[in-house]
Amino acid sequence: MVAQITTFAFHGVDAQPVTVQVQLTNGSNAFTIVGLPDKAVSEARERVRAALAAVGLGLPVKRITVNLAPADLPKEGSHFDLAIALGLLIEMGAAPNDAAHGFAVMGELGLDGSISACAGALPAAVAANAMGLGLICPEASGPEAAWAGGDATILAPKSIIQLVNHFKGTQVLSPPTPGTLEAAPAIPDLVDVKGQETAKRALEIAAAGGHNLLMVGPPGAGKSMLAARLAGLLPPLSPAEMLEVSMVQSLAGLLEGGRLTRARPFRAPHHSASMAAMIGGGMRARPGEASLAHLGVLFLDELPEFAATVLDSLRQPLETGDVLIARANYHVRYPARFQLIAAMNPCRCGYGKASGRACGRGPNCEEVYQSRISGPMLDRMDLSIELPAVTPADLAAPANGETTAEVAARVAAARSAQSDRMNTQPTNPAPSPSNAAMSDADLAKFATPDQEGTALLSRAAEALGLSARAYTRILRVARTLADLDSSDGVRRRHVAEAVSFRRRSDPGAPLPAATTSRIAS
Numbered sequence: 001m002v003a004q005i006t007t008f009a010f011h012g013v014d015a016q017p018v019t020v021q022v023q024l025t026n027g028s029n030a031f032t033i034v035g036l037p038d039k040a041v042s043e044a045r046e047r048v049r050a051a052l053a054a055v056g057l058g059l060p061v062k063r064i065t066v067n068l069a070p071a072d073l074p075k076e077g078s079h080f081d082l083a084i085a086l087g088l089l090i091e092m093g094a095a096p097n098d099a100a101h102g103f104a105v106m107g108e109l110g111l112d113g114s115i116s117a118c119a120g121a122l123p124a125a126v127a128a129n130a131m132g133l134g135l136i137c138p139e140a141s142g143p144e145a146a147w148a149g150g151d152a153t154i155l156a157p158k159s160i161i162q163l164v165n166h167f168k169g170t171q172v173l174s175p176p177t178p179g180t181l182e183a184a185p186a187i188p189d190l191v192d193v194k195g196q197e198t199a200k201r202a203l204e205i206a207a208a209g210g211h212n213l214l215m216v217g218p219p220g221a222g223k224s225m226l227a228a229r230l231a232g233l234l235p236p237l238s239p240a241e242m243l244e245v246s247m248v249q250s251l252a253g254l255l256e257g258g259r260l261t262r263a264r265p266f267r268a269p270h271h272s273a274s275m276a277a278m279i280g281g282g283m284r285a286r287p288g289e290a291s292l293a294h295l296g297v298l299f300l301d302e303l304p305e306f307a308a309t310v311l312d313s314l315r316q317p318l319e320t321g322d323v324l325i326a327r328a329n330y331h332v333r334y335p336a337r338f339q340l341i342a343a344m345n346p347c348r349c350g351y352g353k354a355s356g357r358a359c360g361r362g363p364n365c366e367e368v369y370q371s372r373i374s375g376p377m378l379d380r381m382d383l384s385i386e387l388p389a390v391t392p393a394d395l396a397a398p399a400n401g402e403t404t405a406e407v408a409a410r411v412a413a414a415r416s417a418q419s420d421r422m423n424t425q426p427t428n429p430a431p432s433p434s435n436a437a438m439s440d441a442d443l444a445k446f447a448t449p450d451q452e453g454t455a456l457l458s459r460a461a462e463a464l465g466l467s468a469r470a471y472t473r474i475l476r477v478a479r480t481l482a483d484l485d486s487s488d489g490v491r492r493r494h495v496a497e498a499v500s501f502r503r504r505s506d507p508g509a510p511l512p513a514a515t516t517s518r519i520a521s
Contacts, residue, residue: 001023001091002021002022002023003021003022003023003086003087003088003090003091003097003100004019004020004021004022004087005019005020005022005083005084005086005087005100005105006018006019006020006083006100006103006104006105006128006131006133007019007020007079007080007083007104007105007106008079008104008106008120008123008124008127008128009073009074009075009076009077010076010077010120010123010124010251011330011332011333012285012332012333012334013123013247013248013251013334013335014123014127014333015120015123015124015126015127016073016127017104017127017131018068018069018070018073018075018080019068019069020066020067020068020080020083020084020087020105021066021067021068021069021087022064022065022066022084022087022088022090022091023064023065023066023067023091024060024062024063024064024091024092025062025063025065026062026063027062027063028063029061029062029063030063030064031045031049031059031064031066032063032064032065032066033045033066033068033084034065034066034067034068034071035066035067035068035069035070035071035073035075036068036071036072036073036074036075037068037075037080038074038075038076038077038283038284040076040077040078041068041075041076041077041078041080043078044078044080044081044084044109047078047081047108047109047110047111048081048084048085048088048109050111051081051085051109051110051111051112051113051114051160052085052088052089052113052160054111054112054113055113055159055160055161055164057089057092057094059088060092064088066084066087068080073330074330076283076284077118077119077120077284078108078118079106079107079108079118079119079120080106081107081108081109082105082106082107082108082109082115082136082138082160083105083106083107085109085160086099086100086105086136086163087100089160089164094164095164095167095168096167096168099167100136102133102134102153103128103133103134103135103136103153103155104124104127104128104131104133104134104135104136105135105136105137106118106120106121106124106135106136106137107136107137107138107141108138109160112159113159113160113161114158114159114160115138115139115157115158115159115160115163116138116140117138117140117141118137118138118141119250119251119252119253120250120251121135121137121138121141121142121144121145121250121255122144122145122147122148122243122246122247122250122255123247123250123251124137124145125137125144125145125146125147125148125152125154126148126243126247128148128152129148129149129150129152132152133152134152134153134154134155135148135152135153135154135155136154136155136156136157136163137154137155137156138156138157138158139156139157139158139176140257141156141258142154142156142175142176142258143176143177143178143179143257143258143259144179144250144255144257144258145176145258146175146176146177146178146179146258147178147179147243147246147258147260153175154175154176155173155175156173156175156176157173176258178258179255179257179258179259179260180257180258180259180260181259181260181261181262182259182260182261183261184231184236184261184262184263185263187228187229187231187232187404188225188228188229188232189229189232189403189404190203190229190232190233190401190402190403190404190407191399191400191401191402191403191404192225192229192399193222193225193226193229193401194222194390194394194395194397194399194401195222195390195391195394196221196222196226196387196390197401198385198387199215199222199226199385199387200226200401200402200407202215202383202385202501203226203229203230203233204233204407204410204411204484205383205477205480205481205484205501206230206339206341206382206383207230207233207234207407207408207411208410208411208414208415208435208480208483208484209382209414209418209434209435209436209476209477209479209480209483210339210434210435210436210437211339211382211383211435211436211473211476211477211480212318212339212340212341212342212380212381212382212383212436213340213341213342213381213382213383213384213385214303214342214343214344214378214381214383214384214385214503215227215341215342215343215344215385215387216343216344216345216346216384216385216386216387217343217345217346217386217387217388217389218345218346218350218351218352218387218388218389219345219350219351220389220390221387221388221389221390222387222390223301223343223344223387224301224343227268227297227299227301227341227343229404230266230297230299230341231263231264231266231297232404232408233404233407233408233411234264234296234297234408234411235408235411235412235415236262236263236264237262237263237264237295241295242260242261242262244294244295244335245264245265245294245295245296246260248287248291248292248294248334248335249265249292251286251287252286252287252292254292264295264296264297265292265293265294265295265296265297265338266293266296266297266299267289267292267293267296267297267298267299267338268298268299268300268301269289269298269300271300271301271302271303271305271306273289273306273310274307274310275307275309275310275313276288277289278290278310278313278314279291279313279314279317279323279325279336280323280325280332280334281325285325285327285332287323287334288323288334290314290317290323290334290336290338291323291334291335291336293336293338293339294334294335294336294337294338295337295338296338296339297338297339297340297341298314298338298339298340298341299341299342299343300340300341300342300343301342301343302343302344302345303342303343303344303373304344304369304370304372304373308372308373308374311373311374311377312374312376312377314340314377315376315377315380317336317337317338318340318380319380321335321336321337321437322334322335322336322337323335323336337437339436340380340381342381344370344373345369346366346369346370346386347359347361347365347366347368347369347370348361348365348368348369349361349365351389352366378503379467379469379470380469380473381503382436382473382476382477382501383477383501384501384502384503385501410484413483413484413486414480414483414484415434417483417486418434418435418483421446422438422442435447435476435477435479435480435483436476438476438479440472443472443475443476443479446479447475447476447478447479447490448475448490449475449478449489449490449491449492449494449495450489450490450491450492452491452492453478453490453491453492453494453495454495456492456495456496456499457471457474457475457495457499460474460495460499460502464499464502466502470502474495474498474499474502475490475498477498477501478490478494478495478497478498479494481493481494481497481498482494
């Protein structure tokens with residue numbers, strides 16, 4: 001007889017079913033695990049042996065073979081422990097033959113027989129529910145797995161002895177309840193930012209359409225303050241989006257106690273982050289900052305200080321909305337549709353040419369410093385603004401600007417208009433969450449300007465030498481401006497404002513007068 005237990009191997013956010021086959025045969029005393037296990041899976045032999053001994057069960061003096069099928073699929077992680085132990089219990093007669101019937105099993109074993117929490121309980125529960133199976137998982141992971149919903153049964157034992165007693169009928173395990181839905185953390189108010197009215201306008205546009213934003217300004221201009229207040233302007237996650245984000249966080253082990261939140265992710269990695277930390281990777285191809293910011297914000301402060309290879313690795317996710325981590329024998333895909341917010345000083349000395357200060361690093365300090373960011377990366381920034389230094393008069397003035405709640409109300413109305421517009425399309429199987437993610441077909445249908453706006457955009461594209469990507473991104477921003485203006489169509493004024501936020505190849509040089517007049521005429 002061969003005991004067969006269903007569990008999962010995680011490849012990206014996908015939980016692929018794996019059958020754990022356990023067999024006891026006569027022969028030399030050995031415990032072998034086959035089926036492409038990694039080091040953590042191979043070490044399950046000792047954890048299982050010690051855990052069973054802790055509850056008074058010794059392994060028989062037989063040849064124990066554990067096969068993880070399909071054999072050509074790499075198996076990583078310690079969550080295979082419980083499935084292997086349960087298969088052994090069935091083979092040894094310590095658990096009923098049908099103990100695992102209708103269940104998938106996952107969990108890491110402690111040497112004392114306890115079942116420890118493991119990453120990935122939420123995607124495992126979703127996958128088990130789709131297969132019509134229940135899930136046996138650690139007690140600490142039960143509140144997280146319960147969020148999967150459905151009619152499937154979830155058992156969350158604290159130890160092996162609890163699980164065995166449940167199967168024998170001497171103890172009943174109650175199904176776990178979902179973890180708490182936490183309120184969004186307190187966000188500093190936008191009214192605290194003094195001056196920088198143009199930057200506040202750009203922040204509102206970025207929040208309303210999900211657009212990428214680059215802020216360039218001297219130290220103390222308020223770049224980090226503005227970025228920190230963006231989270232308060234963004235609408236909360238929908239239930240479907242919350243589940244999608246939480247599955248990524250579950251694989252990263254960030255859902256403590258199964259607590260979820262509808263606040264959009266806001267990730268701000270240090271500029272020393274490696275490429276693997278940014279886009280994902282490592283021995284087990286864990287999600288990186290780009291995926292942890294999925295459907296939220298990725299804030300990169302001091303943008304030129306990041307390694308050039310790290311910044312350029314974000315170019316593909318910014319276009320496709322996902323990250324593909326390639327390995328020699330398999331590929332892992334993680335979602336990564338994030339909104340990029342970046343901040344930087346104009347040069348190494350911090351102030352740039354526009355400040356009028358003498359730079360001790362030479363006349364080309366600004367050009368050399370900004371050249372660390374590639375042109376294709378800058379081309380993906382929908383909005384680019386230059387923040388002047390805050391004057392003493394601005395600092396002395398009382399805070400009398402708009403509050404976060406007032407701006408967030410306009411952002412919510414614009415996002416609602418986008419959602420209503422896309423949901424009315426019966427042929428659109430996956431409505432775009434924002435104007436920034438709108439498909440090309442929808443862009444042509446909903447963001448084509450009026451005749452005057454089209455003429456203005458054509459002149460701007462010719463005068464500024466805009467790429468095709470920059471051209472379409474101006475249309476996306478213009479569509480967002482029209483939504484903020486409660487306008488059904490894109491007008492000339494919307495195109496003009498969108499063009500004003502495009503970054504020129506030489507940000508320190510003004511446009512020639514002839515070029516300015518051609519665009520405006």
